[in-house]
Amino acid sequence: MKIAVIGTGYVGLVAGTCFADMGHDVICVDIDEEKIKVLNEGKVPIYEPGLEELIAKNKAKIVFTTDFDDAVRKSEVVFIAVGTPPKPNGGADLSYVENVARGIAVAAKKPKIVVEKSTVPVQTCERIIQVLDCNNGDGNGNGVKHTVVSNPEFLREGSAVVDFLKPDRVVIGTDNEKARNAMEELYAPLKAEMVFTDIKSAELIKHASNSFLAAKISFINSVANVCEKTGADIEMVAKGMGLDKRIGPSFLNAGIGYGGFCFPKDVEAFIAISEKNGYDFKILKEVQDVNKFQKENFVKTVEDALWNLNGKTIGILGLAFKPNTDDMRFAPSIDIVNALLKEGAKVKAFDPEAMERAKTIFGDKIEYCKDKYEVAEQADAVLFLTEWKQFVEIDLDKMKKSMKQFFVFDGRNIFKPKAMRAKGFKYESIGRL
Numbered sequence: 412m413k414i415a416v417i418g419t420g421y422v423g424l425v426a427g428t429c430f431a432d433m434g435h436d437v438i439c440v441d442i443d444e445e446k447i448k449v450l451n452e453g454k455v456p457i458y459e460p461g462l463e464e465l466i467a468k469n470k471a472k473i474v475f476t477t478d479f480d481d482a483v484r485k486s487e488v489v490f491i492a493v494g495t496p497p498k499p500n501g502g503a504d505l506s507y508v509e510n511v512a513r514g515i516a517v518a519a520k521k522p523k524i525v526v527e528k529s530t531v532p533v534q535t536c537e538r539i540i541q542v543l544d545c546n547n548g549d550g551n552g553n554g555v556k557h558t559v560v561s562n563p564e565f566l567r568e569g570s571a572v573v574d575f576l577k578p579d580r581v582v583i584g585t586d587n588e589k590a591r592n593a594m595e596e597l598y599a600p601l602k603a604e605m606v607f608t609d610i611k612s613a614e615l616i617k618h619a620s621n622s623f624l625a626a627k628i629s630f631i632n633s634v635a636n637v638c639e640k641t642g643a644d645i646e647m648v649a650k651g652m653g654l655d656k657r658i659g660p661s662f663l664n665a666g667i668g669y670g671g672f673c674f675p676k677d678v679e680a681f682i683a684i685s686e687k688n689g690y691d692f693k694i695l696k697e698v699q700d701v702n703k704f705q706k707e708n709f710v711k712t713v714e715d716a717l718w719n720l721n722g723k724t725i726g727i728l729g730l731a732f733k734p735n736t737d738d739m740r741f742a743p744s745i746d747i748v749n750a751l752l753k754e755g756a757k758v759k760a761f762d763p764e765a766m767e768r769a770k771t772i773f774g775d776k777i778e779y780c781k782d783k784y785e786v787a788e789q790a791d792a793v794l795f796l797t798e799w800k801q802f803v804e805i806d807l808d809k810m811k812k813s814m815k816q817f818f819v820f821d822g823r824n825i826f827k828p829k830a831m832r833a834k835g836f837k838y839e840s841i842g843r844l
């Protein structure tokens with residue numbers, strides 16, 4: 412099939428590339444000329460394992476361009492995969508989605524299947540239909556009739572390609588049979604479980620899924636806090652809970668909270684759209700509060716242990732919001748580093764992929780190290796904030812040799828408390844004594 416994907420961010424670029432790999436002809440469009448230039452040179456503007464190779468493999472089936480009108484005209488299905496960043500009031504900023512919908516209406520001479528791939532609040536489809544109808548020629552809704560489909564994306568950064576090609580489910584929201592058949596054909600190569608719903612339900616599935624996962628994390632983090640106070644062990648508790656098939660073992664890792672551009676923004680947007688429709692989604696407000704508390708409490712633990720932070724040297728291992736990405740948007744590391752700096756600590760940091768991004772966030776307020784061991788040199792404490800494989804495999808004896816004091820704060824429960832203390836570290840983690 413011939414498809415256009417508007418927006419080459421995480422979702423658009425991965426989706427476009429994977430559709431090409433599934434045998435479709437794909438045109439990826441972006442207004443950012445520099446990004447398109449980079450992509451046409453065979454490079455990828457984001458760090459995502461496997462993506463560069465997949466683009467190279469499917470070079471013949473993907474076009475990267477800034478020519479929006481041409482891409483729309485040449486395609487049967489047009490995916491909207493532009494950003495929906497948070498507005499100051501917590502709602503999603505849908506102005507990019509609106510611009511794309513208007514552009515499609517103006518450019519298209521024939522009916523298109525317009526697919527919402529961006530994460531949008533429920534009822535966005537009604538607005539897209541309105542914009543398509545008002546801009547499709549005569550301005551009275553009598554021009555070309557397009558069909559809108561909701562097809563939310565559930566890929567995770569760091570494993571985006573695998574998540575796209577081997578999804579747990581593909582959700583398609585439409586009440587139009589022709590569109591349903593087209594979407595079925597599009598996804599057929601994946602042989603995935605397909606869930607067909609009305610458009611609004613599909614939109615809601617996305618916000619509800621991300622918010623539920625965020626709630627699961629805040630729940631286990633709350634249990635971890637009770638573990639710390641009672642002497643229980645969160646890992647044993649999580650294991651015992653997770654073996655119940657109704658609960659499941661994933662997303663029960665306690666830590667310094669969730670980050671990234673999806674959970675924080677989607678929980679906030681879900682609260683906002685619920686409120687707009689007259690429902691106070693209180694449980695999600697608590698999910699946010701617990702997530703904030705995890706970071707504050709972690710800094711408090713460091714401060715309590717070191718007595719004073721002023722003048723202390725703190726080494727940070729991990730800045731990205733999770734491993735296998737260079738993404739630092741809403742990363743717990745940002746709040747934690749800023750809180751340490753505020754108390755007068757000297758911060759030095761290392762992340763395998765996020766150093767360049769970190770420089771744009773912290774500027775010259777922190778020291779950037781060349782590797783994981785430099786972080787420990789003359790440090791009073793080392794804080795593990797992201798569970799990168801190379802940190803899990805760190806030579807702890809080598810690290811310890813260069814430290815000034817032997818405090819280790821493990822925000823991701825990477826190490827075993829007993830083993831760390833046996834090595835002579837003053838070790839604290841989350842929900843384990």
Ligand code: UGA
Nearest residue numbers: 564565566567568662663664666668669670671673732733
């Ligand atoms: C998330 C969802 O998992 C995807 O399904 C969704 O498509 C995506 O958002 C999106 O809306 O685009 P992502 O943000 O890439 O994906 O990251 P996750 O792997 O879900 O992790 C999110 C955060 O939760 C990370 O900071 C991670 O460290 C934290 N986390 C995760 C925990 O603290 N504990 C856990 O047990 C699991």
